[in-house]
Amino acid sequence: MDYIAMTTGFILILIGLFGALTNRNILRMIVAFTVADTGVNLVIVGVGYMRGRTAPILDSAVAAADAVARIIDPVPQALVLTAIVIGVGVTALMLAYAYKLYEKKHTLDIAKFTELKW
Amino acid sequence: MVNAIHIISAALGAAFLLGVLKEEQRRTAYAITLAAFAFMTAVSAGWLWAFVMEGAAPVEILTAGGTPPFVINLRMALPEAALTLLANLTGLLSAIYLKEALFAHGRRAMAVLLIAVMALSGIILTRDIFNLFVFFELTAIATGGLILLSENDCSLSAGFKYLIVSQMISVFLLIGIIFAYHATGTLNIDGLATAAHDLLQGNNQAALGLKLAFFLMFIAVVAELKPFPANGWALDIYESAHPAFSAIFSAATASAFLYATDKLLFIGGPDWYPIATGIGIVTFVVSNLLALPQTNDRRQLGYSSIAQTGLVLLVLGQRDILGEATAFIAFGLLLSHAVAKAGLYWLSGLVAERELTAWAALRERPLLVFAFVTFIAMLSGLPPFPGFYAKWELVHLLAGADRLVLIALILLGALVEAGYLFRWFGYIIKREAPAEAAACTTHKLTAVVVAAAAGWALGFLWGDLAGTSFGRGNLLLALPLLFALGFVLFDWLPAWVKNTVAIAGMLAFFGLTYTEYDPLRLIFAIIILIGGPIILLASYHAHGRRIGFYPAAMLMYAGLAMLIRATDSFGFFAAWELLTVGSYFLILRGKNSEPHALSYIVFSLGGAFLILTGFALAAANVVSPAPTFALASLSQLEQPAAPWIFVLLAIGFMTKTAAIGLHIWLPGAHGEAETDVSPMVSGILLKAGLYGLFVLLMTMGKQQLYGIELTHALLWIGALSALLGNLMAIFEEDAKRLLAYSSIGQMGYAVFGLALMNHLGWLMALMFVINHYIYKSMLFLSAGGVAKRTGTRDMYKMGGLITLMPLSFIATLIGIIAVSGVPPLSGFGGRWIFYNAILTTDTRLPLIIIFLAGPIAFLYLFRLIHTIFLGQLKDEHRRIKEAPFWIILPQMIFVALLMVFAVVPGLALRHVDHYLNQFFPEGGLNWTSGTITSNYGYWDPIAIMIIGGVIFMTLFMWLLFVNRKAQKVKQFNIVFSAERPYRPETTHFAWNFFASYRKALGFLVQPFVTRFWGAVTDTLHTGADLARRLYNGNGQTYALHMLAFVSIIYWIYFIGVGI
Amino acid sequence: MVSRFFVLLLLTGVGAIFVSLMFGYVPDNALNLTARYYAENTVRDTGAANIVAAIVVTFRGLDTLGEVTVLFLTAAIVGLVLAGSQQGRLRREQPAPGELLVTGTRLLVPLTLLLGVYVFVNGHLTPGGGFQGGAILASAVLMLLLADPLREFSHQLISAIESISGLVFVAIGLLGMVYAGGFLDNRILPLGTLGDLISAGAIPVIYSFIGLKVGAEFSSMMVNLSETEEP
Secondary structure: OOHHHHHHHHHHHHHHHHHHHHOOEHHHHHHHHHHHHHHHHHHHHHHHOOOOOEOOEOOOOOOOOOHHHHEOOHHHHHHHHHHHHHHHHHHHHHHHHHHHHHHHHOOOEHHHOOOOOO | OOOOHHHHHHHHHHHHHHHHOOOOOHHHHHHHHHHHHHHHHHHHHHHHHHHHHOOOOOEEEEEOOOOOOOOOEEEEOHHHHHHHHHHHHHHHHHHHHOHHHHHHHOHHHHHHHHHHHHHHHHHHHEOEHHHHHHHHHHHHHHHHHHHHHOOOOOHHHHHHHHHHHHHHHHHHHHHHHHHHHHHHOOOEHHHHHHHHHHHOOOOOHHHHHHHHHHHHHHHHHHHOOOOOOOOHHHHHHHHHOOHHHHHHHHHHHHHHHHHHHHHHHHHHHHHHHHHHHHHHHHHHHHHHHHHOOOOEHHHHHHHHHHHHHHHHHHHHHOHHHHOOHHHHHHHHHHHHHHHHHHHHHHHHOOOOOOEHHHHHHHHHOHHHHHHHHHHHHHHOOOOOOHHHHHHHHHHHHHHHOOOHHHHHHHHHHHHHHHHHHHHHHHHHHHOOOOOOOOOOOHHHHHHHHHHHHHHHHHHHHHHHHHHHHHOOOOHHHOHHHHHHHHHHHOOOOOHHHHHHHHHHHHHHHHHHHHHHOOHHHHHHHHHHHHHHHHHHHHHHHOOOOOOOHHHHHHHHHHHHHHHHHOOEHHHHHHHHHHHHHHHHHHHHOOOOOHHHHHHHHHHHHHHHHHHHHHHHHHHHHOOOOOOOOEHHHHHHOOOOHHHHHHHHHHHHHHHHHOOOOOOOOHHHHHHHOOOOHHHHHHHHHHHHHHHHHHHHHHHHOOOEEOOEEHHHHHHHHHHHHHHHHHHHHHOOOEHHHHHHHHHHHHHHHHHHHHHOOOHHHHHHHHHHHHHHHHHHHHHHHHHHHHHHHHOOOEHHHOOOOOOOOHHHHHHHHHHHHHHHOOOOOHHHHHHHHHHHHHHOOOOOHHHHHHHHHHHHHHHHHHHHHHHHHOOOOOHHHOOOOOOOHHHHHHHHHHHHHHHHHHHOOHHHHHHHHHHHOOOOOOOOOEOOOOOEEOOOOEEOHHHHHHHHHHHHHHHHHHHHHHOOOOOOOOOOOOOOOOOOOOOHHHHOOOOOOOHHHHHHHHHHHOOHHHHHHHHHHHHHHHHHHHHHHHOOOOHHHHHHHHHHHHHHHHHHHHHHHOO | OHHHHHHHHHHHHHHHHHHHHHHOOOOOOOOOHHHHHHHHHHHHHHOOOEHHHHHHHHHOHHHHHHHHHHHHHHHHHHHHHHHHHEOOOOOOOOOOOOHHHHHHHHHHHHHHHHHHHHHHHOOOOOOOOHHHHHHHHHHHHHHHHHHOOOOOOOHHHHHHHHHHHHHHHHHHHHHHHHHOOOEOOOOOOOOOOOOOOOOOOOHHHHHHHHHHHHHHHHHHHHHHHHOEOOO
16 A cells, blocks of 8 residues: 555656646646656655654644654655755746747647757 | 965955955956966965975974864975966966956956865865865865956856756765774874774775775765766766866866876775776776767867866776886876866967867967977877876786786777877868957967977976986987977078078987997988988978978977887887877878878877787896886897787887788878978888888897788788788879878888888888988979979879970989889899798788789879879860979989999998897898899899990980881870860870779779778767767766666675675 | 657667666665655754655755756746747737636636645645645746736846845855855754744745746746747
């Protein structure tokens, strides 16, 4: 059961990469990458998960003294936050690019943007 | 010291501060940006100073008041200081360079630039793997922004392609990081390394997981280094981005990512060295090959950048054998690359068009040409730049570990790279310059000049390091080289001043050093340091400033002087490269010499690389290893390495003597060169190869390889060079090319003499060294003088010049008498020794061949007199005058020298003969009283001179007597009739003079060799042209390449090698 | 089709890597070295109840600074990319947003803003924090834009909030070097009592500015995008 999140994450990554590599429409590629990003984030959180433990927040339910035995690994949670934000940034940037590319050629077909080659 | 974290905080603070400003306050914003960059640069520079000069200890910078691995820590040590300085300085200069673009795009662009450079410093400083990822992403995003500064529309699609790839990279990197964290419980790089080391001992499940996690991290970081084939996106960026950004991308970004790779290799340990090596070498060789057919300057530089990054990756992967030298080598290569590439990209912003040939716009600006030369010399690893020292140590250490395939591949790639870089330089100097010269505003110029200056400073630094760490000499302290470089600074002086200084300098150097040479070297020293100035007398005829001539010529002479003074292999090789480069610049000055100069430098560098490999193998196989390898130690080498070393060195030296098969560069290079350059490169430069062979044979002697006596093979090469060189010369219509082909033959004789391996053979070779210098210099000068006056070098267009140019005629006449080896001149002495020498050997067939070559030489020599000076005077030449005084003067000196040398050959040869006794005690000559005696007979030069003189005068008198009543007939007192011929030259009696011989012997002079080398280059070009279609421009394909790259490495490593 | 086959083939390879990774994955039974340290010492070192927040803002504060910079960078670049395409005032005809949306926005925007502020102010105590709070703030701006696409936002104001927050973040980091143990050390302010609103040193302060900054950056991106013309 521990593996469900992770497996789902990996499958999402593969789906995302497949989508990004087979869709020629730039917007679809960007969406595909966000799917892959989500997969990565899921894997990160999945790796930090520990059966039978609770969130790493100290309150009335979890006292500071027995935190070690009660909470899950907080590091992946912190990392995933950073990863999400960075993913958002890249996605926004790609969208802006997509807009500009469309403005230039009135198409969103990635195969049409091959002036630079060889 | 200022805490290194302020590099980051200053950049961020400035970037955020820019946001507060109004859009209109661009001046203020720009000032803030520059101030921030200056501060960042100063911090790094301060640390570098502290580490280098004050020996400071590395510093850990902890954040958040905790201890790693629980908080992120940064480290500042020597490599970090150097790399952040590189990044920040590149950023500062690019910001200065980008002034217009930054003003146009406003404060946001400035903020992006600041953050981009800050992120690079972050990558370099951080010791936390996830923090590394954050800085990676910052770099990626900032790159995506800075690409847009370009005025090139295509940059947009390039940026998008990059974002696609960087998304894939970050997927792999993140997965790798999280699993590595899970397996080790830490994100700290040092902690990971320790944990990985412990964990990987076992072969359990967790170890496998860690290996895979590491694989993903490693592959993601390596992918940022643009490895082949997953690098199409990078090329597009290089091609379309603003050059100032490309400078950062190539110099700073690549360096930062290389350092990140180094951190990962530190975690992964030696398991990953082979894969880094493999990726590095494939990328280096393939990228250089693919660069060959490029015509776009920035894309070619992109290929070159990728290649250089590959090379450094390879060095990182070889650290198991490079050991302590790794940093010296890696930084030598990396900094050479970074400085040169940044400089070249900045230069490219001054050139309006993107064709390589459009760089001819630089030609009118000597400063820029000098900067360009500095940069390509750095990239090609030429002395005195860091890449040279690094290459030397790298090849030596690889040879020590018997990694010969790697050496071969590295040198192949380096040769190809030098080939296209020097081809490019040829375009600059020789192609038609565009109407407008390169535009250079002060701030753009600043960046270029700083880069060039940094190049020289690094050269000095590396020379110093090489001295302290490996016992090599610092080339920038060598007097001859400094003298040559001085001419760069004083190139604005008029030519005659520089000429005088050059002559005085060479003579003074000889005066200072002549006691230090043994008799053999003394002969070479005299030819170089006395003979050189004599030829330089001819240079007085040039007017104006003659920009570029003196630095090049003096570089060549400096190289030659250092060559004969070198005692260890390093000094020898460095001198060899210097003289090669100097002579290349000289040769390139000829009017039509662009292709010939290119083939010269490619052959020469190819030869130099063989020599380098030879020396490296020698140093690795010597019985008693020492830090420096004395040339004399060549004699200690033993089987089985010795014959291979012999072969490598011999072939290397023979590229300079233009032995048959390696000769195709010579006719064009010597023929097309300027009037006073031809004698230098023919009369003097060719001797460098002979000197090398002397040294080689003196130390290593006879060697056997698979039962073949190698000196016997040399004998054959010498004989064939003599025969074919002479044969090719007789069919030549161009006077200077004829002389050039003749040099191939003459050098063949000398090689033959050396290969005889007996006393007289060597004496004969030395005789050829002297004679060839005198008469070939003289003939080239006289042919050059005639060509200057008639405006052509084609002999069939001349005729009857004897009355108009009597002095040139005399020089030519004396010259050909000397060359053909008939009495009474010194050529005969050479022949006499030669016949004596071959009588002592038992090899018959090459002997017959070399005999045959003799009369053939006469066939072409005779044409020089017959076609140029005798016969009918051409109408258009009716008014020409004798060649200029300064060209005639050295010729007359040579005539006098020939006479003296003919009468008293013992002057020079006696001492050498004596000296040779230590190698060949048998068979010396007896030099008593004017007469020279051998085992087979005697030679009395004075008597011969008298007899020859008497015969000549008798015949001459008789001729005058019988012709006393002859009636003078005007040339045109007959009437031409019939049609005007379609090709007028075909009616000239001397055109295709030896057509009948061509029928019989033509098959021997078919340009097989030229065709062979032509086919080699064509294959490379065509292959590369096909292969680069891999980069079809589609971002999706590039993403596919990336996946393919990951899969291939995965399969090779986990399935193929199976760890 | 051929390319699709290749993609599948290559992805199978990548899938194989992932499968092997999972095969090599050994679930932990106890916290590892780093996590254990955080579980034991977060309260002592930072005084924050939310361990994740303590890690994000303090222990791995440099990451977070980078993260904030990523958003800053993206906002700047989006502005840069779209700079040529913005016409300021848009002339195109918009469909009427509808009564429901306009009224709903009026009702929800203040509440959303309040929620956003609540989330980032309490970042050190409860799930949430600057990024989440900032995103909530930005969603209020999004609602405003949906209700009235022609509404003009002051770029200068957004930019000023963004930049000043960033400067404050860096400045607090630097203060940490002077008054506490190092860059971004939160102990420049008293740690207070665990669980109080005013506690955990500089964490709530930093988180608040992060919230403002993130909200400003998201808003800036959205406003920039909305001001572009239909290409």
